[in-house]
Amino acid sequence: MSMTRRQFVSALGIAGMATGIASCASGTGADSRSTPSATTPVTPAASAGATRSFTLVAQPVSVDLGGTVVDTWAYGDSIPGTPLRAVAGDRVKVAFSNRLPTASSVHWHGLAIRNDMDGVPGVTTPETLPGETFTFDFVVPNSGTHWFHPHHGLQMDRGLYSAFIVDDPAEPGGYDHEWVVVLDDWTDGIGPSPDAILADLRAAGASSGSGGHDSMGGMMGHDGMGGMMGGTHGAGGDVSYPLYLVNGRAPTDPDTLPARPGERVRIRIVNASADTVFTVALEGHDLTVTHTDGFSVLPVVASSLRIGMGERYDVLVTLADGVFPLVAEPDGGGGVARALIRTGSGPVPPDSFRPGGLQGYPVTVDSLRAAPGTALPTDDAASVQDVLLSGSMAPYEWTINGTTYDRTTPLTIRRGQTGRLRIRNMSMMSHPLHVHGHSFQLGPAGGLGPRKDTVLVPAMGGVNADLLADNPGSWMVHCHNAYHAEAGMMTRLDYVA
Numbered sequence: 001m002s003m004t005r006r007q008f009v010s011a012l013g014i015a016g017m018a019t020g021i022a023s024c025a026s027g028t029g030a031d032s033r034s035t036p037s038a039t040t041p042v043t044p045a046a047s048a049g050a051t052r053s054f055t056l057v058a059q060p061v062s063v064d065l066g067g068t069v070v071d072t073w074a075y076g077d078s079i080p081g082t083p084l085r086a087v088a089g090d091r092v093k094v095a096f097s098n099r100l101p102t103a104s105s106v107h108w109h110g111l112a113i114r115n116d117m118d119g120v121p122g123v124t125t126p127e128t129l130p131g132e133t134f135t136f137d138f139v140v141p142n143s144g145t146h147w148f149h150p151h152h153g154l155q156m157d158r159g160l161y162s163a164f165i166v167d168d169p170a171e172p173g174g175y176d177h178e179w180v181v182v183l184d185d186w187t188d189g190i191g192p193s194p195d196a197i198l199a200d201l202r203a204a205g206a207s208s209g210s211g212g213h214d215s216m217g218g219m220m221g222h223d224g225m226g227g228m229m230g231g232t233h234g235a236g237g238d239v240s241y242p243l244y245l246v247n248g249r250a251p252t253d254p255d256t257l258p259a260r261p262g263e264r265v266r267i268r269i270v271n272a273s274a275d276t277v278f279t280v281a282l283e284g285h286d287l288t289v290t291h292t293d294g295f296s297v298l299p300v301v302a303s304s305l306r307i308g309m310g311e312r313y314d315v316l317v318t319l320a321d322g323v324f325p326l327v328a329e330p331d332g333g334g335g336v337a338r339a340l341i342r343t344g345s346g347p348v349p350p351d352s353f354r355p356g357g358l359q360g361y362p363v364t365v366d367s368l369r370a371a372p373g374t375a376l377p378t379d380d381a382a383s384v385q386d387v388l389l390s391g392s393m394a395p396y397e398w399t400i401n402g403t404t405y406d407r408t409t410p411l412t413i414r415r416g417q418t419g420r421l422r423i424r425n426m427s428m429m430s431h432p433l434h435v436h437g438h439s440f441q442l443g444p445a446g447g448l449g450p451r452k453d454t455v456l457v458p459a460m461g462g463v464n465a466d467l468l469a470d471n472p473g474s475w476m477v478h479c480h481n482a483y484h485a486e487a488g489m490m491t492r493l494d495y496v497a
């Protein structure tokens with residue numbers, strides 16, 4: 001049975017309301033009732049071409065993460081904040097009020113919008129001072145699972161993030177439920193603050209004695225630093241997190257999607273963490289990967305998939321009968337993030353449970369191909385530029401093309417050109433590289449890989465990213481590890497005459 005988009009949207013809206021009520025009513029404890037999932041499920045926007053106005057407030061809050069109450073910063077009073085939703089082609093106005101004790105700004109990750117609304121202080125958009133309101137006003141060009149967060153210091157590693165879903169009116173739908181799943185690594189209010197962690201990383205780097213700028217940066221790795229930080233991480237990021245979250249909930253009190261056996265679910269997965277690459281699997285089910293970063297791919301059936309910071313993957317699943325943990329395992333171990341899908345009765349597996357799919361080989365960008373009509377043209381790139389990712393733990397500095405951001409030489413492009421970024425990772429950690437205001441085509445030649453805006457570049461590996469210069473301005477190109485970005489791993493892509 002195929003539905004028109006309008007029928008689908010209408011049906012999903014009703015299903016959304018019904019399941020929202022169900023999830024409130026089925027909570028067993030006060031915590032479950034008082035903090036229903038912020039994102040289960042979201043209601044699609046009704047029509048294209050509209051002007052949609054939203055308010056967004058960044059503020060200090062106390063939030064229950066499912067048994068643990070933390071003081072942190074959030075959009076509104078939940079983590080994640082209320083998702084925003086529009087239809088491709090809509091004009092969106094967001095009145096952003098900053099009630100934080102410090103300046104902030106909002107970046108709309110994945111939306112290829114006009115440069116002056118991109119939310120990067122000092123480059124595109126003025127920062128919003130405490131007590132002030134700034135109204136973002138832009139047309140949303142591209143559909144997909146996107147998100148938003150501050151582009152301001154380490155604020156992203158607090159609770160300041162949520163999904164921004166953009167519907168494509170031409171997309172057929174064909175699923176019964178939709179579920180936004182936002183992954184996060186958490187320390188604020190439990191462990192040291194993000195700013196204290198960065199100060200520790202810098203102090204440890206300065207005092208380690210191995211000194212000097214190491215061009216093979218990162219070869220010494222983060223294992224040593226993990227030891228210094230007293231953490232348990234092996235091959236993970238630079239930070240040891242006490243908790244991992246799905247939709248703002250700890251694994252002991254997970255967000256739950258109620259559904260019926262045989263129903264089909266679209267799961268929109270966002271990795272909003274600052275320092276953690278996750279591998280995701282759903283017990284008892286394969287995941288059919290349909291989109292990454294909002295762009296459709298030839299469907300691939302995966303037992304698990306690997307998702308870097310800032311990346312998004314959409315998957316389809318036809319549900320079996322029972323209770324199924326959706327688990328995101330961080331690189332390096334140290335716990336899991338998880339949610340549950342409940343289609344029948346049965347006990348909830350313990351929070352340490354790991355789906356069998358995690359033992360398989362995870363899907364990465366290497367296994368994905370752009371769907372027909374999705375790929376960007378990549379022939380005859382008019383410019384080819386190297387983007388070398390490197391760094392060191394002592395001193396704690398991460399670099400692009402050998403320099404930190406304060407000394408960077410921006411990449412350049414001419415309007416209308418196709419430009420190739422030859423991204424090479426010279427370090428022993430993976431880095432999710434994000435280009436603002438554009439998407440890029442991955443692969444050695446046209447059309448081979450997926451189209452994306454953030455790509456997890458493996459340790460000592462490389463990718464070619466071809467982009468089309470169709471959105472003039474000065475744009476950030478950076479590692480989406482918040483600590484690496486703060487430690488210098490950023491540059492710009494500047495349009496030149």
Ligand SMILES: [Cu+2]
Nearest residue numbers: 431479481484
């Ligand atoms: Cu990085």
